[in-house]
Amino acid sequence: MADVTFTVDGKKLTAPAGTLLIEACRKAGIEIPAFCYYPGLSLQAACRMCVVRQEKVPKLQTACTTTVAEGQVFVTESPEIAQARKATLQLLLGNHPLDCPVCDAGGECELQDMTFKYGAGESLYAEAKQHRDEQQWSPAVFFDRPRCILCYRCVRMCGEGMDVWALGVQNRGVSSVIAPNGEDHLDCEECGMCIDVCPVGALTSGSYRYKTRPWEMNHVSTICTHCGDGCKVTLGVRQSHEGTDLVRGDNRDKSGINGDFLCAKGRFGFDFVNSEERLARPLVRNASGRLEPTTWENALRVAAAKLKEVRDSRGGDSIAVLGSNRTTNEENYLLQKLARTVLRTNNIDHVRTADYATFARSLAGQEHKAASLRDAGNAPAILLVGGNPTEEHPLLAWQLRSNVRLNKARLYVVNHRTIKLERQAKAVQGVPPNGYRDLTALLDRNEGDLAKAVMAEESLLLIFGQEYRGEQMEALVSWGLKRGNVRFAYLGDHSNSRGAADMGVLPDLLPGYVSVNAPGAFAEEYAGMPAAPGKTAPEFLEMAQSGQLGALVVVGENPAQRLGWAPDALRKTFLVVQDLFLTETALQADVVFPAASLYEKTGTITNTFGDVQLAKKAADRPGVRPDFEILVRLADAMGADVKALVPFGKRGMRADFGQSRGAQSGEADRHAVWLASHGLEPKLSPFDPLAVLDEIERLVPAYKLDRLNLFAGNDVPTEPAFVPVSALTQPRADLVNPAHDGLFTSGTLGRYSAYLREIEEHQAHQLAETAAD
Amino acid sequence: MTPRESETMSIFSPALAARFDALVEKYPVKRSALIPMMLYAQDEIGYLSDAVIAEIADRLGLTELDVRNVASYYSMLRFKPAGRFNIQVCTNISCMLRGAYDLFDRFQEELGVGHKGITPDGVFSLEEVECIGACCWAPAIQVNYDFHDELAADSVPGILQQYRERAAANGGR
Amino acid sequence: MPRLVSHPDEVKIVTRRFGQGAANIEKYLELGGYEAAKKCLTQGPDWIINEMKASNLRGRGGAGFPTGLKWSFVPKQSAKPKYVLVNGDESEPGTCKDHLIFLHDPHAVIEGTIIAGLAIGAKMGFIYLRGEYRYLLEIMEKAVADAYSKGFLGKGIFGSDTEFEVVTQTGAGAYEVGEESALMESLEGKRGVPRIKPPFPAVVGLYGGPTVINNAETIATVPHVIAMGGAAYAAVGSERNGGTRLFGLSGHVERPGVYELPMGYNLKKMIYEVGGGVRGGRKLKAVVPGGSSTPVLLPEEIENLGMDFDQVGKAGSMLGSGGVVVIDDQTCIVEFALRTISFYQHESCGWCIPCREGTDWLKKSLTRFHAGFGEAKDIDNIRYLAENMMGRTFCPLGDAAAMPTLGFVKKFRKEFEDHLNGKPCPFAKHVELAVV
CATH class of the missing domain: 3.40.228.10 (Dimethylsulfoxide Reductase, domain 2)
Structure with a gap:
C-alpha cells in the first residue's frame, strides 16, 4: 500500500495506507494503551482503552481498528481521552481484587501500569467484590477469575496462534468467563502462551506462582537448551544463599527469533538446573571401586595423569572423545581441538541426530x-x-x-x-x-x-x-x-546438534566440514593432529569391548542410555565424564566433572537452520564449571600449551588461571558490547570462550558472523555454502540416530525436569481419560 | 475430524435426528444450524446434557468447547433440567407496570418455588424472564412456548390447573 | 391470542390484512398478495430502489436509516453471494409489533424479503425470529412452505428464471442479537457478539457476502410501498418520515395495543385519544416513547410532539422501535429505572468493558439505592457511570442502557433524593429483583 501522511498529536506521521493507527503510532514512539489489542491476533475493540479523538468524527474511535488514511488528524492524549480511559479502569477495578501485593503479576501488570498512568484512585462503589476461588486447569496453568479483565488475548493466542483452541468465552455480560476445553481443566499443549499474554494475573504459571516478586529477579535473555529451534527465553534469576535460583522461564523479551512464542520446554523445562540430583563436586572412583567426592584439583590430576599415560603409552588412537549436542560451539570446537592436538586422536564423534554433513x-x-x-x-x-x-x-x-x-x-x-x-x-x-x-x-x-x-x-x-x-x-x-x-x-534434534557437526566433533571432518584427509590450514593450526580419520561412536564401543579403548572422554552425552551401551562395556576403559547429573554413563566413570548447564555459561549455539545465537549466562551454581573451563583445566593439567589451545591474552596481556575467579571472570559478560562486537575486547582469561570464537571465525568460513548483531542478542545466519568443495567426503548417513523428542521430552536433560515430567504425566492421564470415553 | 461413530447411535428420536440431518443442509455453512439444533434438542431432551453437546458438536464438526461457548450465551438454553412446564413470567417494564410482580408472587406462592425453582413433582418450573414481546397484552407469561396474556394474579390457579390436567392426561408434552 | 385493537385515526397499510386469515396463502393472494413481488420482478432493481427512496421509509428497528439508501449501498457486482436478512429478533422492552406481523401477515414478510432480494441481486433470504416466538416461527415456516409450493420461492420464482430461497431461523434468547452484526454472528452459529464496523454489512455481511438487514416491520411494509407507489406512501407520513408506523401502546394506558398511525402523529393524542388515556383516570407521570432504551419524556414535553424520528430526536429522546410505555403517577421512577437497567445488565453481551461492567454497576447501585441504602453521592455516581458509557461502548447497547438512565436521573432527581437516608420506596413493594 502507498504511504499516507496523517497527523497525530500535532506530529506528521507517514505509514502505508491501511496500517492500524495503534501500530503506526507505536512505530512513531507514541504509545496508545490497550488491553485487548495484541499484534498478530484478531482485532477485538473490546477494552476501549485505545480510544482516540479523530477530527470530524463525533465519537471517540478505537486506535486498534482505525486504519490510517491521507490527511487524517488524531489526538491520542487529552483530558477527554484520559477521562474515558480512567472511567474504564474504574469499572474494571470495581471488581478486580486489589491483591497486588501477593499477585504474581504485581509489578508486571498492565492494569497496574494503566491505573498508575490514568489514576482511578478512589472507588465509586459500596458493593462487595465478588470472589471466586482460584482454579488449577493443568500443571502449567492456574486461573484466578476475579482478576480476569476479559481481554480475550489468551483465547486468541491459544486458538489463532497455537491452533489448539482450548480456551473459550462462556456465559455473557458480567457473567462472561474464560473457560477451558475440559470444563474444569485444560486439555492442551501446555505451552503457557496464555499466561504470557495475560495482561494481569488471571492466568498464572504453576512453575512460578507465589515464588517471588518480579523486581527481586534479574531477567536474562538467553537461548533455550532444549530443541533445535533456538528460542530466546527470558530467565528470571534470584540471588540465593548458594548463588542463584532460576525461578522463571518466559518470553518477556520478545526480540528473539521466536518473537511471541515459547513452548512448554522453554517456559517450564528449566528446572533441571535446580534439581537436587545436580552434581556439585567432582567424583573419582576410589580403590574400592566406588565414586567418591573429591576436590577439583584432585579430580583434574587423576584424569589428566591417566589420559596422559594412555596417550603416551598406547598412543592417541587408543583414546576416544564423545561430544555433546547441547554444549556451545566454543566448547565443541575446543573439545575437538583438544582431542586432536592434546590427546592426539581423531576418534571424536557425537550422537548425530541428523545428517548435517x-x-x-x-x-x-x-x-x-x-x-x-x-x-x-x-x-x-x-x-x-x-x-x-x-x-x-x-x-x-x-x-x-x-x-x-x-x-x-x-x-x-x-x-x-x-x-x-x-x-x-x-x-x-x-x-x-x-x-x-x-x-x-x-x-x-x-x-x-x-x-x-x-x-x-x-x-x-x-x-x-x-x-x-x-x-x-x-x-x-x-x-x-x-x-x-x-x-x-x-531439521535435527537438540539445541546444538548443528553446532556439534559444524564444529567438527566428527572423526573424519574438521570444523567447517573440512576433511581430515585434506586439512588445509588446519594442518598447520593443529600441530600434532593425526593424519587419518578416526573411529565413529559405535566403533568406540567395539574398541572398548576388544580392550583397544584405553580412555574415553564423554562430554554432556549419555551413550549408556542414548546408544544402549551395556553397563559393563567400558569396564576396561578409563572413563572421564563431564555432565550435570550422575547419568547411566557417569555412573561407570572413573572421573566425573560436574558441569554447568547452558543457562550457567556463555557461548554461541547454532540452531538446526544454522542461525547462530549468543547464550548468556543467567545463573550460578556452586561447584559446577562450564565444560569449556573443565577442558582448558584438563589440558593444562596434562601439561599442554594452553595458549595454543585458546588464543587468549593477545597483545601481550596475561592473566591468571582462575585465582580471581568470581561470578563473572572466565565468562563473556562484558559490559562493552561494542568492543566485543568488533572482537577488540581483551580476552584476559583462558576460560573466555570468546577467544575461541575468534578462532572459529578465522578458520570456519561459514561462521563469518555479524558480531554486532550477535552480541546485541540477535540471530545471525551462517553460510554452509562456504564448505570447501575440494574437501568433500562421503558422510556416514548410517550413523544418524534421531532423538524424536516431543513437546515434553528432551533426552536425558528432560528426565531431570520434574516439571516436564509432571506435565507429561498429566498429558498421559488426559489421553487415558479420552480413550476411556 | 472423526466421522460420527454411527448414524444409528443418535441420542435423539429418529424424527429429530432426521430433522437435524436436513437442517445442516439448509445453510451455506453447516454451523448455522447450531442454535436451532440446540434449542430443538433441549425441547426433546429437556436440557443440554453432556451427551447432547457431544452429539451436536460431532454433527457439526465443532469442539464441545465451542458448542458450550455458544450455548451458554443464549438465555433460553440451559445445562440443567427444568420442569415439564417451564413457566416464564415477564417482569419487564410494560408487564411490571401492569402487575407482573403480583403475578410472579402468586406463582411462587402456588408452586412453592422461587426463580429457577422446580416443583418436587417435576411438573413445573418457574422463571422470571426478560421481555417476551407481548408488551401490549401485559402482563404476559410463557409456559414453554405458549403465550398467556392479559393476566392477573387471579388467573394463576386456572393456568396451573390447565397444565396439571395436561400432565396427568398424556404424561407431558 | 394477542388482542387486536383499532382506532379511527389509524391508517391501515401494514395492518390492513390483520385479522383476516392472511396467514393462509390463498387468503393472502385474494387480498392482493404477491402482486408487488411480481411487479418488482418485471421492473428490476433500479426501479425498486428508486421507489423505496421515494417512499421515505425509514428502518423500523429503531435507528431510522432510510431503507432505499441502505439497499443502494450493496455493490452490484460481488464475488460472494449476497443475502437479505430479516431481523425478527424483536426484544426491546415495550415492543411487540413484529409479533402481530408474523401472526397475521407472514406472507408480507416473505414478499418483502423477495423484493429486497430482487433489489440487491440476492438469491437467498433469512428470516430470523427470536427463540421465544416459536409459535410464530411455525406460522412463518408454514407460510414459507406454501410459498415454495406455489412456486413463489425456489429456482424460478413466479415462473421467471430468477432464483430466490428463504430460510427461517430461530434465536435462543438474546436481546443483543437484535444488533445487525450480532444477528449475523448468531445466524452463523456463534455467540451473539457484534462485529467490528467497518466493514458494514452492505459490503461484508452474512458469510462474508454483501447483506441487507432490515427489521421485520420494514420488510413487511415493502410490498405495500411497491403496491401504492413510493410517493403515495411518503405522503401519508411527515417530512422525511414516510408512511405509517406500528406504535405499541403499553403500560398504564386504558386501551393498550398496537396501532398503525401516520408518522408524526401527536404523542399526547396517541395516549389520551387512541389509547384512551391513563388507566384508572390517574395522572401521567412520564412516557417512554420508543422502547426501553429511549430517554423518558415528561408530560410537558409531549404536548406538541409529533412521533417521527426527527421530532422525537429534537425533543431529546428517540422514536426507537415505536414502543410507547405510559407511566402513571403511582409509579416509582427509581424502580422503573432499576428494572430498565436490570434488563440491559442481563442482556449485555459482555464483549466490551464499559457496557459489561457499566450496566452491572448501574444495576448494583440502583438496587441498593432503591432498597433505601443509597447515599447522596450515589446519584452523581450513577450519572457519572452512565455519562462515561455513552458513546464509549462497542455497540449501541451501552448507549441503550446509559441514555434512559441519564434521563431518569436528570428528570427525576427529586424522586431519587426521596429514596435517600434510609427512606423506604414510597411506591414499590419489590425491593429485590430476581432476574440475575
Whole structure:
C-alpha cells in the first residue's frame, strides 16, 4: 500500500495506507494503551482503552481498528481521552481484587501500569467484590477469575496462534468467563502462551506462582537448551544463599527469533538446573571401586595423569572423545581441538541426530540457499517434507502457522503420517514411510494436487526432516537447486546438534566440514593432529569391548542410555565424564566433572537452520564449571600449551588461571558490547570462550558472523555454502540416530525436569481419560 | 475430524435426528444450524446434557468447547433440567407496570418455588424472564412456548390447573 | 391470542390484512398478495430502489436509516453471494409489533424479503425470529412452505428464471442479537457478539457476502410501498418520515395495543385519544416513547410532539422501535429505572468493558439505592457511570442502557433524593429483583 501522511498529536506521521493507527503510532514512539489489542491476533475493540479523538468524527474511535488514511488528524492524549480511559479502569477495578501485593503479576501488570498512568484512585462503589476461588486447569496453568479483565488475548493466542483452541468465552455480560476445553481443566499443549499474554494475573504459571516478586529477579535473555529451534527465553534469576535460583522461564523479551512464542520446554523445562540430583563436586572412583567426592584439583590430576599415560603409552588412537549436542560451539570446537592436538586422536564423534554433513556437502558452493528460521515466518511458499514440527520443532510450527495465517503463505505437506500442520496446508501428499525417495519424481511428473501447486510456485522454502540422509538428501537438494529459487532447511534434534557437526566433533571432518584427509590450514593450526580419520561412536564401543579403548572422554552425552551401551562395556576403559547429573554413563566413570548447564555459561549455539545465537549466562551454581573451563583445566593439567589451545591474552596481556575467579571472570559478560562486537575486547582469561570464537571465525568460513548483531542478542545466519568443495567426503548417513523428542521430552536433560515430567504425566492421564470415553 | 461413530447411535428420536440431518443442509455453512439444533434438542431432551453437546458438536464438526461457548450465551438454553412446564413470567417494564410482580408472587406462592425453582413433582418450573414481546397484552407469561396474556394474579390457579390436567392426561408434552 | 385493537385515526397499510386469515396463502393472494413481488420482478432493481427512496421509509428497528439508501449501498457486482436478512429478533422492552406481523401477515414478510432480494441481486433470504416466538416461527415456516409450493420461492420464482430461497431461523434468547452484526454472528452459529464496523454489512455481511438487514416491520411494509407507489406512501407520513408506523401502546394506558398511525402523529393524542388515556383516570407521570432504551419524556414535553424520528430526536429522546410505555403517577421512577437497567445488565453481551461492567454497576447501585441504602453521592455516581458509557461502548447497547438512565436521573432527581437516608420506596413493594 502507498504511504499516507496523517497527523497525530500535532506530529506528521507517514505509514502505508491501511496500517492500524495503534501500530503506526507505536512505530512513531507514541504509545496508545490497550488491553485487548495484541499484534498478530484478531482485532477485538473490546477494552476501549485505545480510544482516540479523530477530527470530524463525533465519537471517540478505537486506535486498534482505525486504519490510517491521507490527511487524517488524531489526538491520542487529552483530558477527554484520559477521562474515558480512567472511567474504564474504574469499572474494571470495581471488581478486580486489589491483591497486588501477593499477585504474581504485581509489578508486571498492565492494569497496574494503566491505573498508575490514568489514576482511578478512589472507588465509586459500596458493593462487595465478588470472589471466586482460584482454579488449577493443568500443571502449567492456574486461573484466578476475579482478576480476569476479559481481554480475550489468551483465547486468541491459544486458538489463532497455537491452533489448539482450548480456551473459550462462556456465559455473557458480567457473567462472561474464560473457560477451558475440559470444563474444569485444560486439555492442551501446555505451552503457557496464555499466561504470557495475560495482561494481569488471571492466568498464572504453576512453575512460578507465589515464588517471588518480579523486581527481586534479574531477567536474562538467553537461548533455550532444549530443541533445535533456538528460542530466546527470558530467565528470571534470584540471588540465593548458594548463588542463584532460576525461578522463571518466559518470553518477556520478545526480540528473539521466536518473537511471541515459547513452548512448554522453554517456559517450564528449566528446572533441571535446580534439581537436587545436580552434581556439585567432582567424583573419582576410589580403590574400592566406588565414586567418591573429591576436590577439583584432585579430580583434574587423576584424569589428566591417566589420559596422559594412555596417550603416551598406547598412543592417541587408543583414546576416544564423545561430544555433546547441547554444549556451545566454543566448547565443541575446543573439545575437538583438544582431542586432536592434546590427546592426539581423531576418534571424536557425537550422537548425530541428523545428517548435517550431507546437508553441508549438498549445499557446498551454493550461496544464499540455506534458509534461516526467520524465513519460515515470511516465505510465500513452503514445502515441508517429513518431520513433525508441532511436536519436535514447536517454533518452526508456530512460524509456519503464523505465516499461513498472517501472510497467506502456502504450506505444502508431504509426510508418511498425519501431522497437525496439515490443518494449515494448502495441499497434502501422503507417502509410504520409505517412499520419500520417489518424491522428486512425483513432483517432476506434476502428479496430484500438491505436485501441481508446488511446481507452479515461483519460489520455495524446502524444509525436510531426518527422514532425509545421505544420497536421498543430496538428490532432494539437487532437485531443488536445479529447479531454482529454492531455499533449504534441515531439521535435527537438540539445541546444538548443528553446532556439534559444524564444529567438527566428527572423526573424519574438521570444523567447517573440512576433511581430515585434506586439512588445509588446519594442518598447520593443529600441530600434532593425526593424519587419518578416526573411529565413529559405535566403533568406540567395539574398541572398548576388544580392550583397544584405553580412555574415553564423554562430554554432556549419555551413550549408556542414548546408544544402549551395556553397563559393563567400558569396564576396561578409563572413563572421564563431564555432565550435570550422575547419568547411566557417569555412573561407570572413573572421573566425573560436574558441569554447568547452558543457562550457567556463555557461548554461541547454532540452531538446526544454522542461525547462530549468543547464550548468556543467567545463573550460578556452586561447584559446577562450564565444560569449556573443565577442558582448558584438563589440558593444562596434562601439561599442554594452553595458549595454543585458546588464543587468549593477545597483545601481550596475561592473566591468571582462575585465582580471581568470581561470578563473572572466565565468562563473556562484558559490559562493552561494542568492543566485543568488533572482537577488540581483551580476552584476559583462558576460560573466555570468546577467544575461541575468534578462532572459529578465522578458520570456519561459514561462521563469518555479524558480531554486532550477535552480541546485541540477535540471530545471525551462517553460510554452509562456504564448505570447501575440494574437501568433500562421503558422510556416514548410517550413523544418524534421531532423538524424536516431543513437546515434553528432551533426552536425558528432560528426565531431570520434574516439571516436564509432571506435565507429561498429566498429558498421559488426559489421553487415558479420552480413550476411556 | 472423526466421522460420527454411527448414524444409528443418535441420542435423539429418529424424527429429530432426521430433522437435524436436513437442517445442516439448509445453510451455506453447516454451523448455522447450531442454535436451532440446540434449542430443538433441549425441547426433546429437556436440557443440554453432556451427551447432547457431544452429539451436536460431532454433527457439526465443532469442539464441545465451542458448542458450550455458544450455548451458554443464549438465555433460553440451559445445562440443567427444568420442569415439564417451564413457566416464564415477564417482569419487564410494560408487564411490571401492569402487575407482573403480583403475578410472579402468586406463582411462587402456588408452586412453592422461587426463580429457577422446580416443583418436587417435576411438573413445573418457574422463571422470571426478560421481555417476551407481548408488551401490549401485559402482563404476559410463557409456559414453554405458549403465550398467556392479559393476566392477573387471579388467573394463576386456572393456568396451573390447565397444565396439571395436561400432565396427568398424556404424561407431558 | 394477542388482542387486536383499532382506532379511527389509524391508517391501515401494514395492518390492513390483520385479522383476516392472511396467514393462509390463498387468503393472502385474494387480498392482493404477491402482486408487488411480481411487479418488482418485471421492473428490476433500479426501479425498486428508486421507489423505496421515494417512499421515505425509514428502518423500523429503531435507528431510522432510510431503507432505499441502505439497499443502494450493496455493490452490484460481488464475488460472494449476497443475502437479505430479516431481523425478527424483536426484544426491546415495550415492543411487540413484529409479533402481530408474523401472526397475521407472514406472507408480507416473505414478499418483502423477495423484493429486497430482487433489489440487491440476492438469491437467498433469512428470516430470523427470536427463540421465544416459536409459535410464530411455525406460522412463518408454514407460510414459507406454501410459498415454495406455489412456486413463489425456489429456482424460478413466479415462473421467471430468477432464483430466490428463504430460510427461517430461530434465536435462543438474546436481546443483543437484535444488533445487525450480532444477528449475523448468531445466524452463523456463534455467540451473539457484534462485529467490528467497518466493514458494514452492505459490503461484508452474512458469510462474508454483501447483506441487507432490515427489521421485520420494514420488510413487511415493502410490498405495500411497491403496491401504492413510493410517493403515495411518503405522503401519508411527515417530512422525511414516510408512511405509517406500528406504535405499541403499553403500560398504564386504558386501551393498550398496537396501532398503525401516520408518522408524526401527536404523542399526547396517541395516549389520551387512541389509547384512551391513563388507566384508572390517574395522572401521567412520564412516557417512554420508543422502547426501553429511549430517554423518558415528561408530560410537558409531549404536548406538541409529533412521533417521527426527527421530532422525537429534537425533543431529546428517540422514536426507537415505536414502543410507547405510559407511566402513571403511582409509579416509582427509581424502580422503573432499576428494572430498565436490570434488563440491559442481563442482556449485555459482555464483549466490551464499559457496557459489561457499566450496566452491572448501574444495576448494583440502583438496587441498593432503591432498597433505601443509597447515599447522596450515589446519584452523581450513577450519572457519572452512565455519562462515561455513552458513546464509549462497542455497540449501541451501552448507549441503550446509559441514555434512559441519564434521563431518569436528570428528570427525576427529586424522586431519587426521596429514596435517600434510609427512606423506604414510597411506591414499590419489590425491593429485590430476581432476574440475575
